[in-house]
Amino acid sequence: MKDITKKRFENKLRIDIKTLCAISDNLIMQDERINKILDLYEQYKIVIHDRLKHDEEKNLKMDRHKVAVAFFCAILKIEPIERKQGADKFFERTVNTQLALIFCMDYIIDLFNISDKKNTALDKEIFDLKIKYPTCRNSDFKNYKTNFLMLIDKTTKQLLDIDSELFQPNLLFIISHIFFLLDTCSYEKNYQIINNSDFKPE
Numbered sequence: 001m002k003d004i005t006k007k008r009f010e011n012k013l014r015i016d017i018k019t020l021c022a023i024s025d026n027l028i029m030q031d032e033r034i035n036k037i038l039d040l041y042e043q044y045k046i047v048i049h050d051r052l053k054h055d056e057e058k059n060l061k062m063d064r065h066k067v068a069v070a071f072f073c074a075i076l077k078i079e080p081i082e083r084k085q086g087a088d089k090f091f092e093r094t095v096n097t098q099l100a101l102i103f104c105m106d107y108i109i110d111l112f113n114i115s116d117k118k119n120t121a122l123d124k125e126i127f128d129l130k131i132k133y134p135t136c137r138n139s140d141f142k143n144y145k146t147n148f149l150m151l152i153d154k155t156t157k158q159l160l161d162i163d164s165e166l167f168q169p170n171l172l173f174i175i176s177h178i179f180f181l182l183d184t185c186s187y188e189k190n191y192q193i194i195n196n197s198d199f200k201p202e
Contacts, residue, residue: 001042009071010034016103017080020095026087027095033080037071040078043162044070047169064112065179068104069172072179073160075100076152094149101148105131109183125194132189133182 001009013034021027048066079096087093113119113127133144141147158166160175 001038006038009038012107013037013075013080013103016099016107020099020102021081024087024089024092024095026084026089026092028082028084030080030082033078037074037078037080040074040162041070044073044172047162048172051169051173064109065176065183066172067112068108068179069176071108072100072104072175073162073172075103076157077161077163090149094152097149097152098145101145104179105182109179113183122191122194126187126190129190129193131182131186134185 014029014031017029017034021029045062045067048070049062052062075096081095081099083092083095091098110127110131114124116123116127119127136142136144136147139147141150158164159168159171161167
């Protein structure tokens, strides 16, 4: 990763962490852990690259969704937001998972989408809109983010932990596919918003 790119990621992480910590007095930013996230990202990227080499016939590439999952797992493991004793509200318990999802979807994937040179005029208009998440119609919690956060439990974190004996590298590609589906869903939702307006692509 280039130094200038690393600095951008570092600054964005710091902003997102501060934003989440401002919501609760029980949350503490651990600034010294940010560089650890960036270092661990590189380790996850190596694991993904190694897997891709073994599956060359599938023509898989290190795309934005795989970059996102490497950051996602690094944030989950390092946990740059610490909780004070008694910080047991759902928001406080899941704050690092929220950070991982927000950073990966609303920044990493969005950044790659916006900067894609293949974008048409319509694409640019779509990607200029905020990322949209699915609605969970058949769940007690209609908000997709809530359902997602509940899926990433202690066991899931162990399976995604590169230093754990339970680490499952193939799970990285499953999470990557989830990011792909969320990205696609957001595109379609924002396409509908623009399609119902007066926007006319070049």
